Amino acid sequence: MGIEAVMSARTGRALSDQWADGVAVRPRTTERHITVHKRLVLGFAVSILALIAVTAVAVALSVKFERCTGEPNGGEALGDANARSTPGTSGATGTRTHDARTRGEGDNDDDDEDARFPWRRARLPTTLRPRHYELTLSVHMDNFTFAGCVNIDVECVNATRYVVLHADGLDIRTVTLMHADGRRAGAGMVRVHRHFAYTSSQLHVIVLHRELKPLRTYRLNITFNARRENELLGFFRSSYMLHGERRFLAVTQFSPTHARKAFPCFDEPIYKATFKVSLRHEGSYQSLSNMPVEASTLDEDGWVTNHFSRTPRMSTYYLAWAVCNFTYREAVTDSGVVIRLYARPDAIQSGSGDYALHITKRLLHFYQDYFKVKYSLPKLDLLAVPKHPYAAMENWGLSVFVEQKILLDPEVSSFSYQMELTMVVVHEICHQWFGDLVTPVWWEDVWLKEGFAHFFEYVGTDFLFPKWNMEKQRFLTDVLHEVMLLDGLASSHPISQEVFEATDIDRVFDWIAYKKGAALIRMLANVMGQAVFQRGLNDYLMTHMYGNAARDDLWNKFSEAMQREGKDINIKEVMDRWTLQMGYPVVTISKNDSLGNTVTITQEHFVYDIEAKLRDPDLFNKSFQWQIPLTLSVGNSSHISPETIIWVSNKTETHRVGRMEEETWLLGNINQTGYFRVNYDLHNWRLLIQQLMINPTIISVGNRAGLIDDVFNLARAGYLPQNMPLQIISYLSEENEFLPWHAASRALYQLDKLLDRTEDYSLFSDYVLKQVAPKYHKLGWPSTSADGSFLQAAYQTEELQREVIMLACSFGNKHCHRQAVTLISEWISNNKNRIPPNVRDIVYCTGVSLMDEDVWEFIWMKFHSSTAISEKKVLLEALTCSDSSVLLNKLLNLSLSSDLVPDQDVIDVIIHVGRNPHGRHLAWRYFREKWDMLNSRYGEALFMNSKLISGVTEFLNTESELTELKEFIETSGGGAASAFARAMEIVQANVKWHNLYKQQFFQWLRKSPNG
């Protein structure tokens, strides 16, 4: 799945329309073989069958079971009338204690309990395996109810009297079971004793009169009805406006555990089966699913049934379908895969989908080449929907994207919008292999698929736009630095997390899974070398295609690939340390004065607040150790040595390095490929900073960014004196590359949050401005006559210019402020927006914060009238920059209560108000007042929730705010426990930093010659 990246609103250039080549608008047709369904014909067929069968009744019944034909409606009961559903036989209450009992007591007890109450286990019993589903759904789009009938062929693994499968909120009408083995097919039914919903675990339990026998196959038939509202999960309906008219569409989101909301199924990734889906709906709609339509039938009442081809073996969570009246554009790959992008007709017509379609075509080629494994399905549809709980979902052959992550208006879209959109597409296409073709065995290893897809966002985007330098550069700030902030907390967790309850599953889709997963894969790829890494991946995919794999399967393939190269590294042994332990090490390298040319290398668990570790006895008793592939170079003012690799596995080791003079410095973690921080003795730090001042280019761009990030964070955690971060940024006037500036500005904003309400704040902001001013004046502003074309080559320069302007304006450079005010005034006076897209967010925000209320109203009006999605977002975020608490309050209330702000943007509004020093208390108070409502609205999409919680709490830094947070957590009840634990730790560390280091920090600034 795609995660909602935290958007620091950024704009940029628009695209040229080169993508339009090779794609063509097509009118919407059903263009499939349509047959008129005649009830008479079916009736005739049935009677013929009846004639040749041994017993007419039995055969007529079996025809119905096999085909799930006709309106699957509970009214015409298809089976055993005695087996009516008895919901609530074992309700949610009173069974919880049993749930708890199934773990932790004697094994015998557990076995016994498992056998007698197989539905009380956290996981499905392993007695049955589904092989094939035939699912027919009738969808009423007007009131959004649907009726379904599913036939599931199940193979019995161990004898059992129970069929336990998932169903959530479905009204199960009838249940029947019969033999499906060819030989015994005529042997008929297995009588159902009773069936009931076990709602606390979202299960449906079928109790049989006699046991099912191992190695035999049975066919289970279930009919059901459902009605869904106001939920963006399972099979749901949403709407959009077209020419002033409300239109409906219905789409699925099954990952991770919501297929059970749409039909009864074995809803765990290990239960792979083939699926044949049929959808019945009014003829004015079209329908899509993972596979192409095989045949369509048109009923006399104007309803259509689309029968989709049988899928390959797959898990339930990436099964998908949609009912809509969208149009599409199409492209075909050289190997004949048909790619279509479906969206609102107006979006297709304006060409907003062409970019994504174009890159998808190129990406299918890229991945096929890279993995040396073909895309498995005949088609790939990309569906752009107005509302979706995630950025995107990688359903096999039918990936779903929220419009903001797939539609692009070339005229007004910013560079960052394009970049983010590109990465979401690259991510979802990668999942067609990692996730869909080979699926994690269980959710504890969800990082296997998400880490890979996230890593490939950078590799795949580099393929599309080599000059963006994503994997070597942007990865560092956006993934590595970002996740090390989180994973440096004592409340972090290992990337492979045990998952028991269904409710735990959402929890594993967090940034640790995505970003740490990606960072570890990148580290490993660098240790193995590109070619060997690729061979290992190919072997892994070939071995496990259409099946499931766990992390050990991957490690084994990687070890084998290494062995074939004559390198004997036990990848599993190395990687278990990184995946089963939380956090990461800080490696300290110190020169030994007494032993010439040797260094002492130590490792310890990096934690921002060591007291947090002390508070947690569990953690305190653990002695974390890693096997660290430390790359090392030595250098001086004119030269740097090639890197050598040292495997560090002990707490302390001594190693011999190349010849070192007094002025020779050491540099560890070359190009920051490793997932750890590096610290040095103070003398070495001084030499490195001196090197940056004299000639930064001796050290790679990646390492320059890495040094900055390490210094700021090591100081924050107390490993280095507080003046070090301030000293290192004084080299920035010599820095001409974007990445180190980006790393610095990210670190400075972190620090700014800690300091911006302190008395001496201006000492800090003046110091920053002094470092930024020379570059700001040198680079100036982008020209206002943007011609709308975007040049790849200019990306680095323009991004750097933007970064510097942003720093200047946010830290209060007067020239920058005047420039922004002038640009806004011009826009208002002649109603022509000539502000370069790349700096619009900065200009809007600065204008709103400095100018009067009329400007806020103007932007608000523009937000309403703008149709371009990317521009809308920038305008909305600008509204959060006001100094006026009246306006900020108004905005908060409007966001939550009206249709004006899209659901997925409401969270961003609150977070951005929190980022505004004038809005912090407002956002924090608003969050507490509305928590119950927010939690019920976004609770299931846990990502949103934890993003919100950290967004409104991360700046709290006084004892009294800490108390407020504690009290709130105590009184607000359960839910989001891990996000709140993280928030507590961050605020505690903030308070501690103020107590311990603030004085030292400002003292240096007061004395600083540069200050």
Ligand SMILES: [Zn+2]
């Ligand atoms: Zn994903």
